[in-house]
Amino acid sequence: MADTILVVVEQREGKLNRVSWETITGAQAIAAETGWTLEAAVVGSSVGDIAKEIAATKVSKVYDLESAKLEPYTPDGFVAALKPFIEQKQPKLVLMPHTYQVRDFAPKLAAALNRTLISDAVGYKYEGGNLRFTRQMFQGKFAADVSFVGDPPYFATFQNGAFRGDQVAHGDAAAPVETVNLDVADGVVRNKPEAPFKEAKQAVDLTQAAIIVAVGRGIKEQKNIELAQQLAEVLGGEIAASRPICDSGWLPMDRQVGSSGQTVAPKLYLALGISGAIQHVVGMKGARTIIAVNKDAEAPIFEIADVAVVGNLFDIVPPLIEEVKKTKGA
Amino acid sequence: MKILVCMKQVPQKDAPLKLNEGGTWIREDISYEVNEPDAYALEEALRQREKHGGEVVVITSGPPRAQQVLREALAKGADRAIHLEGDGFVTLDAFNTAKAFAAAIKDESFDLIFTGLQSDDYGFAQTGVILAELLGWPHATIIMQIEKSDSGIRVKRELEAGFFQFVDMPLPALLTIQSGINKLRYATLIGIKQAKNKPLKKVSFDEVKLALGENLQRIEKLYIPQKTKKTEVLQGPPGEIAKKLVDKLRNELRVI
Structure with missing residues (x-):
């Protein structure tokens, strides 16, 4: 099977987080250099419209991972959805934006699969068949080139602004969307989140x-x-x-x-x-x-x-x- | 409530950092301090104990110098400390650090574990979340408020762009704490005196080695970031710099 990059785009309350475009742009660049196939996934409940939106970009396929238990977002729910999916698909590389939501579940997901996550990368290097990710260290005073050890799937997240979302390439035709209905068992989701709110009306824009x-x-x-x-x-x-x-x-x-x-x-x-x-x-x-x-x-x-x-x-x-x-x- | 606080010693904020000869790590002859979000995590644990009773235990990993972080925490009011002591802990990735902590506390029974939301050195923002996964506990990240509830706890998560969210969770649970959740206290003289008699358990690298695996990510090279921008440096006496800046604002940027 060909090596695959899987981008997990971010949706919150049924809306695509625009930072996902940046991750797709980065993934497209890696796919072009490595020759790996690029696929994307959206996780949630009734998020088919987002899957269609993503299918307009230059990707081979979009998965719409659906379960009623995925809304609202919880780390337990998202890991329960993505872990078996990734185990089955065995992508080489899983890319996500480094958002607060991804920070909340991605380390758990990688650990549940006994794998590692290179977090908050600002770029990548592909030299001599080796893929490395660049991340900032010591509060940005230094940069480090970091490589993966052991077997894929490899996980990485990109910092906000690492790639230009407006440079995402669009496909000649819409990519196929496959809806996958997931079975998230009762009792898996332990946290009970309430609706997001703003503390006080923001006085200054x-x-x-x-x-x-x-x-x-x-x-x-x-x-x-x-x-x-x-x-x-x-x-x-x-x-x-x-x-x-x-x-x-x-x-x-x-x-x-x-x-x-x-x-x-x-x-x-x-x-x-x-x-x-x-x-x-x-x-x-x-x-x-x-x-x-x-x-x-x-x-x-x-x-x-x-x-x-x-x-x-x-x-x-x-x-x-x-x-x-x-x-x-x- | 029995609360464990995971803390880390990191280079002082304004410490001049230099690369070592191999370009693999920094030179360690610098000043260190407690990772700032961890200080808030400790403060929150002390406040929870003051409200609900119980015990606050602090844990860190690192060379002998890292004991300072535990001493300060004991002086501020933590009841006891665990030090995973050894140079070998410095280069562990987040997964292995979480494994080392899990191994060191396997005979304990905590209700809550707090960590800072991320460290100022590696900046992984992962160790706490992975530790929760290893223990099979629920977690929540970037927490700004914690209340006890009938069934467990109710926490306030910070989301992006000024949004927050309340989450009900059962115990035991792990929370990563955001800076600014509370106001930090200072250690008192009495506290510093008492700290000397508080228990501080040392755990060697060999004692947890079996629980660890190979690091799954490796720093190939550490370096000063390449500049992406051309930066113009203005020099001279303040009055002259002010004139140059205003000239720029008016004639180049046209903002005044």
């Missing part, structure tokens, strides 16, 4: 901001937030922060940018005292221009910055506010 001034741990104290606030005001932008700042209550949670906060793509992202941890970077790397001020020349934020200022933000920001005022006033 950072996704619409053209300019964002964001602060990280380098701001040191709550009272220093005021300085960044002033800069945001003179620039006509919004203030935002990395997670630790919001955890400390220095800025409200709806100002948080990153995997647990908002994902933004402003014209200008001015990062003040932000080290550039992965969880933050995934929320802002789409900004058109990133200016970073950090006193640590090794800070990972400089890897993605267009303009780097290695220095103390408390020295740089006050004259910057004055210069902006002068220029705008002129």
Whole structure:
């Protein structure tokens, strides 16, 4: 049997998570290089429409794995559905997006099959018949090329933004969809989830901001937030922060940018005292221009910055506010 | 409730990291600290014990230096500690680390196991979930609130984009804890004194070796990430940098 890549796309409450397009783009690139067959699967209850949506992309086949016990999502349910399916199909490689949902069940799925998962990969390398995945380590300060040991199936997840979802290739004709009705036994699903909700009405929509001034741990104290606030005001932008700042209550949670906060793509992202941890970077790397001020020349934020200022933000920001005022006033 | 907290020692946030000669790992002559989400996991366990009674046990794996994490946890109020001590634990993948923990606690009976949601070094975000699978327990990840219920616990999961979700679960269960779930406490002087007399059990690599398998993933090479962007570095006195930045904002980016 030919080697197969299986992409498990993500659906939540019956809607396709768009990050799945990125995973398919990555899988298509690997399939082109390796010559492996590419298939996709969607897991849920009455998710046939999503299977059809996926079938429009350049894949050989789409599986619609159905059971009433798969809605709402639970890790027990998804593993009970995918484990026998993967055991039977024996794909060489199983790819998924590195979302909160996948983080919740994929390690369990791989372990249940006595296999390993390379999580949060940002790319891959295929050299001399060896497939390796690149992942970030030490909060993005280093990268590592990681290979699988032992027998397939191999599992890997791709970080948000690792591939371009808008570059997904479409097929000449729709791929065949096979519906597989699964039998998830009673008592397998132990968690009882309630409907998702938002804590408070989000007062700020950072996704619409053209300019964002964001602060990280380098701001040191709550009272220093005021300085960044002033800069945001003179620039006509919004203030935002990395997670630790919001955890400390220095800025409200709806100002948080990153995997647990908002994902933004402003014209200008001015990062003040932000080290550039992965969880933050995934929320802002789409900004058109990133200016970073950090006193640590090794800070990972400089890897993605267009303009780097290695220095103390408390020295740089006050004259910057004055210069902006002068220029705008002129 | 009897709660186990899995903790890890990681390089300090601003420690200058250097590659070793072989480019396989970092040079270890740096400062270490507790992995931040694990500190929140410990705090949550202490709070649960204060509410419901019981015991808080902390566990870590790593070389002798990692004992510091356990000492601090005992000083903050944990009742006892387990140290899987040895250099061999450092290079284990998430699956093997979970196997080592499962082997070390096989004679214990916990109601809850907490881990941080991920570590600042490897960043697998997997060890807790795999440990739950090995124990046959239900789990929930990225938890922001825990309440006892009649049938077990009710937890608040963080989802993406500002969404949350409550989940009812039976016990025993494993939870991975998100940073910010609570406010961390400091160790008191009395706590630090008392910690010296609290039990700290050591488990050697040989004692759990039989439970481990081959690492199923291997780091071939560790390196400084290649830049994908051309970065312009601005230098000079602050006043000059400010002028250059404003010139850029006005004439290149045209945002002011």
